[in-house]
Amino acid sequence: METEPRAQRAAQSPEDRSNPNHSADWTPKVVALDIDGTLLKWVDGQTEDYETITAPVHDAVHRALDAGAHIVLSSGRSPHGMTRIADLLHLPREGADRLWVVASNGAVVFRYPPMEVVHEETFDAAPAVAAVLEHHPDALVAVEEREVGGYRVNRVFPEGELSGEQVITRVEDIVGEPVSRVIIRDPEATADDFIELSARLGLHGTDYVIGWTAWMDLSPVGVSKASGLQHVCDAIGGLTAADVLAIGDGRNDIEMLRWAGRGVAMGQAVDEVKAAADFVTDSVHDEGAAVEMSRWFPPR
Template sequence: MVALDIDGTLLKWIDGQDEAYETITAPVHDAVHRALDAGAHIVLASGRSPHGMTRIADLLHLPRGEAERLWVVASNGAVVFRYPPMEVVHEETFDAAPAVAAVLEHHPGALVAVEERGIGGYRVNRVFPDGELSGEQLITEVSDIVGEPVSRVIIRDPQATADDFIDLAARLGLHGTDYVVGWTAWMDLSPVGVSKASGLQHVCDKLGLAADDVLAIGDGRNDIEMLRWAGRGVAMGQSVEEVRAAADDVTATVNDEGAAVEMSRWFPPRQA
């Protein structure tokens, strides 16, 4: 099985990114299909919500023809679904209200979002910067956003830094939740024990595979558990040091098609 992160692994990140920038390059597309030709399962594993991942599957032309529906791990492992059509087969939820309140006490101006599948977007306390969330944003009071169990909460403070959030999370402990901080002051809160690794383990169990059978490629802090769990975990070249340290190897950067470089080691192009 080949488990692939999306942003920063399959897709190059551009500030102010929107759907128009979501382009799968030919080397990545071809490497994915060589893996399929060799009999590997391709599983997308992302912090994105489900509705933000299906179009990436479409760009990769997955699944192919009459092939079995794709397995997808979304929301940093909290949601596992099949596609197409989208069918959620596993979901983990938690009470996020205490953790959100603790973060907002220190960052009262932070933005809060929870996926709302019914609108193909998010419930938010204020609109997020352009390109940071896909789909519609429905303005909602924080008390209503986290008023019932959720699978993931996004907290974003454009006035802070990633290090600010890392320090805050360490100080707060955020009891009852797990968290991951992105490249910026972006924090994903999730149920304890839930990560891309746990979501992928669910898929492996269904496919009769083990972690040792998995090649995983990613670039972010939310990929650390996945890279440690997989039989071979590979960090993208632009990853921060803690991500690189969690991996078995480091490939080229996303701008140098690192995912394709790594997949080509195991699924090489045919010789002319």
């Protein structure tokens, strides 16, 4: 397998920054991995059938474990949508400590198995949701319903976009109490529509991330994958951001890539994600996550 990604050789942007953590003698102690578009070959509109871990990714993850690194899954997914990925990666190993997982874009941190939420941030999402719906009245709204392993939604989302059961609920009840994350989706709009709207509204009292499509994640102010990973490092003890290799492809990965000692964007990421990273690896279709991990944990 190549150790210098094609995307980096071709584009050379961004170049490796002058950070001592990027030298050949640095070894990550934590590998934080996004899921969709990083570990999985996500394509808009696909169903859960695409949830397949390839051999190069699986092997690279286990070489990192062999070297003593902690693997932390870090995703915008809700917790119930992440345990299957841990199972596909065969994490944790038999006899090992439970896995650390950062879910809901950092609002939820849990251990697995069994699932135990050890940290959660919540907020009052009602004002922000109302502001968005004023401009997109037909948008879909969802929050995690952990008890049923699914979501409370105002209407059913397109097939494959949410995992688990969808329980139809009035918007007033969906955001009637503090929540950790709200999804707003408008199949008739574009990501650029949501980017323009969020900039215009300001969405005071909440943070937000726009996805590949007209998909907006609302979260508590100051909460991101970076804050969730900081909680994990503090809980493990003796680790800082400088010890972390983070790999991701979405706008919800930007804070994580900036925070980590080495932040790596996938080759298919949009320009603003690449600009936040220290390095750009190959695309998910060319096993970019495995390529980057192999740089630090090479095959024997």
